[in-house]
Amino acid sequence: MKERIMSKDLMNKIDALGAQEYMSDAQLAVFEEHLRGEHERLIVRQQEITNTSMKNPESISGDEADKANAIQSSADARAESEKNKAMLRSVSVALQAIKTRDYGYCIKCGEEIGLKRMISQPAACRDIECETLEERKNKQNPAANLKIS
Numbered sequence: 841m842k843e844r845i846m847s848k849d850l851m852n853k854i855d856a857l858g859a860q861e862y863m864s865d866a867q868l869a870v871f872e873e874h875l876r877g878e879h880e881r882l883i884v885r886q887q888e889i890t891n892t893s894m895k896n897p898e899s900i901s902g903d904e905a906d907k908a909n910a911i912q913s914s915a916d917a918r919a920e921s922e923k924n925k926a927m928l929r930s931v932s933v934a935l936q937a938i939k940t941r942d943y944g945y946c947i948k949c950g951e952e953i954g955l956k957r958m959i960s961q962p963a964a965c966r967d968i969e970c971e972t973l974e975e976r977k978n979k980q981n982p983a984a985n986l987k988i989s
């Protein structure tokens with residue numbers, strides 16, 4: 841399960857800047873705007889999940905099927921909520937990295953992550969090599985298997 845925040849709009853905006861130094865001010869500004877929008881969207885979504893679907897199944901009136909449905913959708917909501925929260929965290933980390941100008945560089949090895957990968961995953965914090973290593977590690981330790989980049 842890999843969360844991608846694909847954005848054609850983002851790609852177009854970066855393309856429109858033309859040839860630039862990697863993570864130039866103009867590019868960082870485009871990524872920042874995109875990530876702020878994403879952050880906003882995730883916060884709204886988080887509120888929706890909390891407000892609408894995380895009801896206590898015990899409080900549902902109706903027959904057993906209604907209760908079973910309520911329990912299922914409450915479990916789904918919790919799973920989505922966890923995923924959403926993890927994405928919010930990585931978007932916040934990315935926004936912070938823009939401020940410190942670490943954005944676009946791998947947190948592990950310091951290499952450039954690359955514009956293409958940053959456009960397809962604007963909250964990525966590792967390059968492909970380090971990400972692959974991390975995924976392999978997570979496979980050996982399923983408890984840490986939360987891959988949102």
Ligand SMILES: [Zn+2]
Pocket residue numbers: 946947948949950951966967969970971
């Ligand atoms: Zn790396």
